[in-house]
Amino acid sequence: MSVLAARDLVIDVPGRQSGQVLNLAVEPGQVWGVLGPNGAGKTTLLHTLAGLHPPRAGSVILDETPLARLRRRRIAQRLGVVFQERVDGFPATVEETAMLGRHPYLSYWQRESAEDMRRVQAALERLDVAHLRQRPVGTLSGGERQRVAIATLLTQDPAVWLVDEPTNHLDLHHQSAVMALMREQAAAGRALMLCLHDLNLAARWCSHVLLLYPSGEACWGAAQNMLVPDALERLYRQRLRVVEVDGAPVFVPVNG
Amino acid sequence: MRDMRLQAFVPLGLLALGALAALGVSLGVGSASIPLDRLWAIALGEGDGLARTMVLELRLPRALSAFAVGGLLAVAGALMQVLLRNPLADPYVLGISGGAAMGALGAMMLGLGGMLASTSAFGGALFSTLLVFGLAHGRGGWAPTRLLLTGIVVASGWGAMITLMLAMTPAERLPGMLYWLMGDLSYAREPGLPLALLALTCIGLLPLGRSLNVLARGPRQAAALGVDARLLEWGIYAIASLLTAVAVATAGSIGFVGLVVPHMLRLVLGNDQRIALPACALAGGTLLLLADTLARTVIAPEQLPVGVITALLGVPTFLFLLYRSGP
Secondary structure (H helix, E strand, O other), X not given: OOOEEEEEEEOOOOOOOOOOOEEEEEOOOOEEEEEOOOOOOHHHHHHXXXXXXXXXXXXXXXXOEEHHHOOHHHHHHHEEEEOOOOOOOOXXXXXXXXXXXXXXXXXXXXOOOHHHHHHHHHHXXXXXXXXXXXXXXXXXXHHHHHHHHHHHHHHHOOOEEEEEXXXXXXXXXXXXXXXXXXXXXXXXXXXXXXXXXXHXXXXXXXXEEEEEOOOOOEEEEEHHXXXXXHHHHHHHOOOEEEEEEOOEEXXXXXXX | OHHHHHHHHHHHHHHHHHHHHHHHHHHHOOOOOOOHHHHHHHHOOOOOHHHHHHHHHHHXXXXXXXXXXXXXXXXXXXXHHHHHOOOOOOOOOOOHHHHHHHHHHHHHHOOOXXXXXXXXXXXXXXXXXXXXXXXXXXXXEEOHHHHHHHHHHHHHHHHHHHHHHHHHOOHHHXXXXXXXXXXXXXXXXOOHHHHHHHHHHHHHHHHHHHHHHHHOOOHHHHHHOOOOHHHHHHHHHHHHXXXXXXXXXXXXXXXXXXXXXXXXXXXXXXXXXXXXXHHHHHHHHHHHHHHHHHHHHOOOOOOOOHHHHHHHHHHHHHXXXXXXXXX
């Protein structure tokens, strides 16, 4: 049973005449990677699936109910997003930022409980940023801020994770750690959709892949069926060589 | 959690005590000083006639008006800063006070005063708010920079028209208009409405505090965390405009309170709106109450416009805090 589905969905990318109709279902335990060149509409797709950007046609279904019929609070209890850019209007600490993840679950008059605090602490430790707890977010490095954003989503603990470039700004070690966290979440029954730029991360960590072309065309399916050199070369208009490392394909761009 | 409650109540308690102390000072000093024990006697319903009349009928309404106006301006400033995610936003910068001034001075130029001038100021403030926010509201929401720019341009437009009006006004009407422009509480005799509005706003905003914290991260992030951002933004905008309009209609245009008070509190107390908004109400009220007390006593029996005092106190304090908190 799918937890998130696109039904006859056409995403609204400015300046694009038409787009392919998307009919796909994301199930618990799956990790979807969205691949495509710059401007193909990966972020727009993610925002549309989160109900933050109106589609041109069709609908997004969360737990069998169209998103448009759900209140934002109810959506946020089931579906969480990590954005590519972050706004910080006013200084806030790492801990306060991660605590925002509990907002969907607290009523108007409720204050954060010790249990909420414990979840924040656990998330910060999991993302290796617990030592920065009292630091203002604005003083952190790009990679540290990315980890705080993922920790906020972990604190929110939704059934559906939509993450725009999870490994942005991260060093190699934390790239692996974050991708391992994503797979761990999938194993725990969450459904994940990640916009990725790195083919090799998709090959190593994703169960399903959606290829999004600048023309608006799209195709999707199990990762091993989608990650074939022909399709990928056409997607990026870049020649690739494939080598095998530990049984997994590794794609290397080559000249010519 | 107990320690979080404590964190919230200690600063608010201190600020409330400060407000009470300021009220005591303001009622006690003036053309005739009244010591604390006699103030207490008057509060209990005793005391002699003259002092009683002076405290209850002259000083108390003015003091309460000053407190209410200060609180309203500070809360309005804090709300606009959250809305625009910019510490520069305040009713002054956004041109709302300018619109109010146009309304009031227009009425005064025609020889209308008192209630009519206040009503006209209220109308001017609302008109200017609609103008600025309407012009700046593009597709999909308010871009903070665009809104600030629109506000600044509209404010300078009002400034030019005010200067033009002053130049055309007969000399005998000028002093009243100038005092109004710099803020003047000497005609504020009805503290009921502004005080009630301030209390209602603070209570009404209490449950929204956490949503405002989320909104400070931008409307998209707020929506992703379950906040109906569009509705909340319009709500804040309406409330902030109403607070400003009532404040300027009561006491003329008083600058700096809406800008300086939220900023100072933010540097000391942090950015949790659940604490910051009530703290703004108390601190803004206290500041304006003290400033007004100074304004009517420094060169007594002459009175200074209270806006001059708030600016003279506000500018150095603000610069000092900003300098000290610098990176």
